[in-house]
Amino acid sequence: MKHSASLVVLVVLLSLALVPPGLARQETPACETPELQVVATIGMIADVVRNIAGTCVDVIQLMGSGVDPHLYRASEGDVLTLLDANVVFYGGLDLEARLAEVFERMGDYKPTVAVGEAIPEEKLLRDPVYNLPDPHVWMDVELWMHATERIRDALIELDPAHETLYQENTDAYLEELKALDDYVHEQIERVPRRQRVLVTAHDAFAYFGRAYDIEVFAPQGITTTSEAGVEDIRKTIQIIVERNVPAVFIESSVPPDIVEAIVEGAAAQGQEVRIGGQLFSDAMGEDGTPEGTYIGMIRHNVVTIVSALLGEDVDE
Numbered sequence: 001m002k003h004s005a006s007l008v009v010l011v012v013l014l015s016l017a018l019v020p021p022g023l024a025r026q027e028t029p030a031c032e033t034p035e036l037q038v039v040a041t042i043g044m045i046a047d048v049v050r051n052i053a054g055t056c057v058d059v060i061q062l063m064g065s066g067v068d069p070h071l072y073r074a075s076e077g078d079v080l081t082l083l084d085a086n087v088v089f090y091g092g093l094d095l096e097a098r099l100a101e102v103f104e105r106m107g108d109y110k111p112t113v114a115v116g117e118a119i120p121e122e123k124l125l126r127d128p129v130y131n132l133p134d135p136h137v138w139m140d141v142e143l144w145m146h147a148t149e150r151i152r153d154a155l156i157e158l159d160p161a162h163e164t165l166y167q168e169n170t171d172a173y174l175e176e177l178k179a180l181d182d183y184v185h186e187q188i189e190r191v192p193r194r195q196r197v198l199v200t201a202h203d204a205f206a207y208f209g210r211a212y213d214i215e216v217f218a219p220q221g222i223t224t225t226s227e228a229g230v231e232d233i234r235k236t237i238q239i240i241v242e243r244n245v246p247a248v249f250i251e252s253s254v255p256p257d258i259v260e261a262i263v264e265g266a267a268a269q270g271q272e273v274r275i276g277g278q279l280f281s282d283a284m285g286e287d288g289t290p291e292g293t294y295i296g297m298i299r300h301n302v303v304t305i306v307s308a309l310l311g312e313d314v315d316e
């Protein structure tokens with residue numbers, strides 16, 4: 001008995017000696033059960049919330065992969081979900097055009113946070129025709145860091161007991177976003193400037209184009225609620241012919257017919273242009289895939305664009 005007791009002491013002492021100093025530090029405790037019920041509209045926002053708050057929140061994402069936020073209408077079930085939530089995060093800047101009224105009314109009695117509106121005014125792009133702000137701010141990783149900080153601040157305000165955890169997780173995530181931003185710059189720079197032309201159906205990539213120095217053309221404008229006009233499509237085809245653009249891109253949340261019409265129209269003028277792949281513009285990929293995260297969707301887009309424009313494979 002005495003022998004086995006001293007053996008236990010020895011084992012305990014040994015195991016203490018073996019713990020590396022980093023692990024002996026008290027980790028900020030995560031939550032055993034969610035403290036907050038959070039509703040997020042698009043996946044890109046839900047993903048940031050999950051990265052910051054982990055098990056401390058239950059995140060309900062209204063719009064899954066392939067869903068177009070410009071056209072999305074709230075179902076009866078969505079309204080009940082929104083009523084139950086402690087906080088609602090949405091893109092704002094008229095991204096979820098058909099939910100704006102619901103969020104406005106809800107804002108009277110619970111926090112509703114338009115994360116796109118955390119972007120400094122002078123950094124927002126505006127539609128040249130209607131002078132409306134462009135809501136696709138996640139396409140510039142640096143701008144999305146502002147949205148990330150806005151989400152962090154709202155979570156801390158609602159659940160101050162976990163401030164340290166939210167702060168640490170945000171710091172770590174911002175580091176990842178900085179690395180992602182560097183990666184996008186490096187990859188796009190591999191394409192000679194004259195070849196840097198990105199053609200999609202709807203104009204979701206203006207921030208991407210400005211941040212990473214690539215020209216973007218899209219006949220449909222900044223929202224899918226408007227149709228692409230024949231004249232807009234004709235102009236896009238003209239650019240493809242003049243610039244000898246090798247590839248155009250479809251989007252996971254937009255029907256491919258406009259891009260297919262562009263390919264056919266260019267072919268009719270003797271310009272062969274192919275569909276270079278599918279990009280994630282306003283929705284992430286399927287849950288459980290790399291593209292089902294914000295970082296993964298941006299990396300996928302960059303790899304798809306660069307490899308199609310250069311006609312080569314790129315390491316992800």
Ligand SMILES: [Zn+2]
Pocket residue numbers: 070136202203204222223224281282
């Ligand atoms: Zn859009």
